[in-house]
Amino acid sequence: MWRDNQGSGKQDLWRDSAQYADALRLHRQAFALFQQLGDRDGEAYALKDIGNVQEDQGHYADALQSYEQSLATSQQIGDQSLAAKTAASIQRVQLHLHQPPSPSPQPSPTASLPKVRAS
Numbered sequence: 001m002w003r004d005n006q007g008s009g010k011q012d013l014w015r016d017s018a019q020y021a022d023a024l025r026l027h028r029q030a031f032a033l034f035q036q037l038g039d040r041d042g043e044a045y046a047l048k049d050i051g052n053v054q055e056d057q058g059h060y061a062d063a064l065q066s067y068e069q070s071l072a073t074s075q076q077i078g079d080q081s082l083a084a085k086t087a088a089s090i091q092r093v094q095l096h097l098h099q100p101p102s103p104s105p106q107p108s109p110t111a112s113l114p115k116v117r118a119s
Contacts, residue, residue: 020053020056020057023053024050024053024054027046027049027050027053028046028050030042030046030049031043031046031047031050034046040073040076040077041077041079043073044070044073044074044077044079044082044086045070045082047066047067047069047070047073048066048067048070048074048082048085048086048089050066051063051064051065051066051067051070051086051089051093052089054066055089055092055093055096060093060096060097061097063089063093064090064093064094064097067086067089067090067093068090070082070086071083071086071087071090074086
């Protein structure tokens, strides 16, 4: 977040960098606590948040790893909303890395329909 207000741009850049470092540290602490508690949902959200900070910093390869871990966890626990949001983040980061986007995880259109037995 670069701002240049009468020569104070470097100071703002340093402050924003410090805020990113604090955010990353706190999200990693949250992830560790969720792991200790066995809260898989919390782990998935913390990993997504870590990826968000890494992406904002321009650390796209790191963000991609965090997002992929979040996606895997959210799929394991069945959080389709988080999985969809994380898949979109993965595709956005892949564009920054000049990688072809991976296909979005799509639930089967018949997955939630009840099975009907033919008579």
